[in-house]
Amino acid sequence: MSQFFCAQMSRESGEDIVGSAPTHATYILIECPYPWAAKDFDSSAIPPNLRALVEELSKIATDTAPFFIIYR
Known part of the structure; x- marks a missing residue:
């Protein structure tokens, strides 16, 4: 098998x-402690109201700033 690059x-x-x-133009970074779930916003440290907001915004606007979970 040949290598693929x-x-x-x-x-x-x-x-x-x-x-x-x-x-x-904009990214939304949300600080969240470990451990993270495979689907980041299913993580137990994400409050239900924040999870609902992200889901709602994702449904109504596909061009909104993406949400990312970070840990500092």
Whole structure:
């Protein structure tokens, strides 16, 4: 089996070196202690009202700033 490298495939297919990931003007970072669930907002440290807010915003606006959980 040959090795597969994403960078090599990108070069061969002519993808822009800058990348293709989406960008946003704003990101919302929510500090949350460990442990995190596989689906981050299912984590026990996330209050139910915050979980409901994130779910509601995700339904009504697909172009809103993305939410990320962080730990400092």
